[in-house]
Amino acid sequence: MLKKGWVIVLSLLVVVTVACSKKEEVSPSPSSSEPVASVPASSSPSASPSASASASEMPLPKVAFVYIGVAGDGGWTYQHDQGRLEMEKEFGIKSTVVENVPEGPDAERVFEDLAKENDIIIGTSFGYMDSMIAVAAKHPDKIFLHNTGYKTADNLGTYMGREYQSGYLVGMTAGKMTKNKKIGYVAAFPIPEVVYTINAFTLGAQSVNPDVEVSVVWSNTWFDPTVERQAAVSLLDKGVDVLAAYQDSPASIQAAAEKKVWGIGNDSDMGKYAPDTYLTNNVWDWGPYYIDTVKKYMAGTWKSESYWGPMSTGITSLAPFGKNVPQDVRDLVEAKKKEIIDGTFEVFQGPITDQAGKVHGEAGKPLADEEILSTNWFVKGVSGTIPQ
Incomplete structure (x- = not known):
């Protein structure tokens, strides 16, 4: 169920982007079964199905959403559903939802049926890609x-x-809170979506605690x-x-929480599930994009x-800190968050050394989006392998 996944360029590649660059209608060369992320794209207005119509000619659209899970999952789909509700409130419309x-x-x-009755059809899982292209x-x-x-x-x-930006901040929090340097x-x-987020998390932890080791299981x-x-x-047993x-x-x-170990969630604020041991996590806000x-x-x-x-757009951010995160840790992370939003700090700035000792990127220069989106390596300090 490669729901959110990003792309793997025959090793891994991933998707999407906020800046604008050239649209790719063919995959960058990943395998057909693996996810990839493309670089920002744009196309001429004439290519748009709505480009020839003026605003006065366009009524409120019928919008449909297709979910891989249910809105009550407390994470990915829940956040998409919150964005959908935000859109409905903005325009006073009622959208269609198909779950699971x-x-x-x-x-x-499902996409074919929805296309017959709706103007905008949204799929929220990576694995829907070929079905959506066909429809x-x-x-x-x-x-x-x-x-x-x-x-x-x-x-x-x-x-x-760009969740790697919020992932770096989550890693900083973890790096400050660990006592035995084992995360x-x-x-x-x-x-790539998962791999580069783990890398960003690890780099964040190492920035405040250089000897941290991050052990990964799939x-x-x-x-x-x-x-x-x-x-x-x-x-936990390790x-x-x-x-x-x-x-x-x-x-x-x-x-x-059962082991009284600090915990970090994903996608949505998960503090309520472990209030005493929760630190923070990345969160999504899809509403503005849908609007x-x-x-x-x-x-x-x-x-x-x-x-x-x-992060500067608000599409990805940091959940509120757990009640037991010290103020000095909060202040440190918030300061770095400001630098990321201001554009004065780049998470993936060379040189970056991977597990095998290979150096990625030039000194003082950020990795290109294409390289981030095709990440198939772990940074030094990660214990674990990436299945091929």
Whole structure:
């Protein structure tokens, strides 16, 4: 279930972008079964299905969302649903939602049915990519938005946020809170989105605690509390005193709380699940993006692009700190957050050394988006491998 995944360029590649650059309608050369993220894209207004219509001609659109899970997952899908509700409130409309849609033939059928009745169709899982491309080709007068994919078309765009920026801040928090320098990380799938977020997390931890070791285990799930708990316990049994996770369920931080170990959630503020041991985590706010899409549709200015938004847009951010995070730690992280938002600090700035001792990037220069989006290596300090 490669829900959010980013892309793997035959080793891993990922999606989307906030800046604007050239649209790619063909994958950068990842394998057909692996996720990738593309660089920001733009296209001419004439390519948009709504470009020829004036704002006065465009009524409020009918919008449909397809979810890989349920809004009650407390993480990824929950945040998308909050964004959907924000959009509904803004325009006074009622959108259509289809939950628990598996990737594959069933997804294509769902998208086809929705395209017959809606103007904007949004899919929030990486694995929907080929289904959406196929259906979009049959309905050139409709707009399709794919979260985390890398394939685009004249009427299909992709979108995502630079969560590695918030991931760095979460790592700083973990690095300050660990006592034995052993941090665990329950990872979802070995795709660039996950890999580069773990790298950013580790770099953040090392920036305040150079000798930190981050041990990674793979759950190969997006939402399976039982499996994710088992993975968490395997790390807790190794003695980690901070545990992070990259899944939709709070199973990992709940397991950590039972051992009185600091826990870090994912996607949505998960502090309520382990109030005494919770630190923080990255969070998403999709509402502004959905609202902007509807406005562009109504104005006749929407065009396909690959959007990869930075923290400065608010699409990705940091959840409130847990009640037991010291003030000095909060202040330190908030100061770095300001630098990231201001653009005065780059998370992936060379030289960066990986596990094998290879150096990535030039001294003093940030890695190019293409390199970040094709990350298939762990930074030095990560204990674990990336399945091929």
